[in-house]
Amino acid sequence: MTITARAAARLRAGHVWVYKSDISKVEQAGPGALVSVRDERGRGLGTALYSNSSQIAVRIISRDSVSADELRELIAGRVAAAIDYRKQVVRNSDAFRVVFSEADFLPGLIVDKYNDVLALQILTQSMDARELRDTVVAELVREFQPAGIIERVDARIRELEQLPPREGGQLQGAKSSTVFSMNGVRFRYEGLGGQKTGAFLDQRENYAAAERYAHGRALDVFTYQGGFALHLARVCDEVVGVDASREALEVAEQNAKLNGRDMDWLEANAFDLLKDYSEAGEQYDTIALDPPAFAKLKRAAEGAVRGYKELNLRALKMLKPGGILVTCSCSHHVSEADFLEMVGAAAADAKRSIRILEKRVQAQDHPVLLNVPETLYLKCLICRVS
DSSP: OEEOHHHHHHHHTTOOEEEGGGEEEOOSOOTTOEEEEEOTTOOEEEEEEEOSSSSEEEEEEESSOOOHHHHHHHHHHHHHHHHHHHHHHOOSBSEEEEEEGGGGTOTTEEEEEETTEEEEEEOSTTTTSHHHHHHHHHHHHHHHOOSEEEEOOOHHHHHHTTOOOOOOEEEEESOOEEEEEETTEEEEEETTSSSTTSSOGGGHHHHHHHHHHOOSEEEEETOTTTHHHHHHTTTOSEEEEEESOHHHHHHHHHHHHHTTOOOEEEEOOHHHHHHHHHHHTOOEEEEEEOOOOSOSSGGGHHHHHHHHHHHHHHHHHHEEEEEEEEEEEOOTTSOHHHHHHHHHHHHHHHTOOEEEEEEEOSOTTSOOOTTOGGGOOOEEEEEEEO
C-alpha cells in the first residue's frame, strides 16, 4: 500500500493513522487485511491493519514487517504488555481499562476490567476477525481467569466499519454483573446494560483528587451512577447528584446503599437546573461538572465550548467564596487551551477569580501517546473560587 508524502511524514513523526484520502495505491487489500505501508518512493513505513470502509483506513500495528502468521503472537504479546503496564500504574481499584486501543498499540480493541468480569469492545474490521478475537480472549483468560467476559457492541461503529450486525453478550464464563471498587468506594456493574463499557473508569484518579479538596454542601452535575457524588460524600456535609437519566440515578442509589450512604438524587436537565438554581440564589461549597462529550466531531467544537461556558458560568455564580469547582470535558475536539480559555471567560463573566489547584487528564490506565494527540481527550480542572 502506497501513501502520500503528507501521510508518510505524519507516520514518521510518530502518528499511527492514515486517512483514506492519503492512500495513493492499494494492491488487492480486502476488509481488515494486514498490509505493508510504504511512501511514494517505495520506502517501507511499517505494517498496518486496513479498513476499506473507515475514513481512518490504515492503522499501524508495527514499524517492522509482520506476517499474517506472526500477527496473532504479536497481538497476544501486546495484550500481556498492556496488563503489565496496569500492574505498575493502577492503585486502590479492582476496576480499570486493560487495553486502550492505539494507546496500547492494539488499534480497534478496548478491554475494561470490573473486579472479576471483563468487558471487551471491537471497533475495527481487523480486530473483528475470528482468529484475533480468539487470541485476545485466550490471553485475557490466561492473565485474569475471569468469572466472565462480555462483549459490548456499538451498532453504529459496526455499521460504519461495514461489519455484520452482532448482538452483545457473554463471550466466556457465566458472570456478567459484579461489584467493584474505586478508591475504596463500591459500585455495581451490569455488563449487559448501561453506557459505554460500563462506569467511567477514566475519572477514577480525578474522583480521588476532587475528594481531597471538597467540603460543605456539594452538587454533582451529570453524576451518571454517582462517581463524583459518592467520593464527595465521604468529606462533605450534604451531596446532591443530578442526571437526566432516571436509569442511571437508580443505579447511583444502589451504589449509595452499597456504601451505606443516604443521599439525594435529582432527575433534571443540567442546563435548566443550573439556570434555575443560580437565579434563585442557591449556594454551594463544592460543584462538580462532568458532562458527556459535547463535540464528537470537529465541526461541533464551537457549539460545545458555548455549552461548557454556560454550565461553568452558572456553577461559578452558585459557589461560595472559597468554594471548589471541579469541571471536566471529555471532548477531544475541545483542546486544553480552548477549555482553559472557556473557564477563564466564564469566571470573568461571573465576576469571580479562580485559582487552579490541579490540572488533570484521564487516569493512567487510559495512557496518552505523545505523538497521537487523539489519545488525550479528558480535561479536568480543580479550582478554588473567590
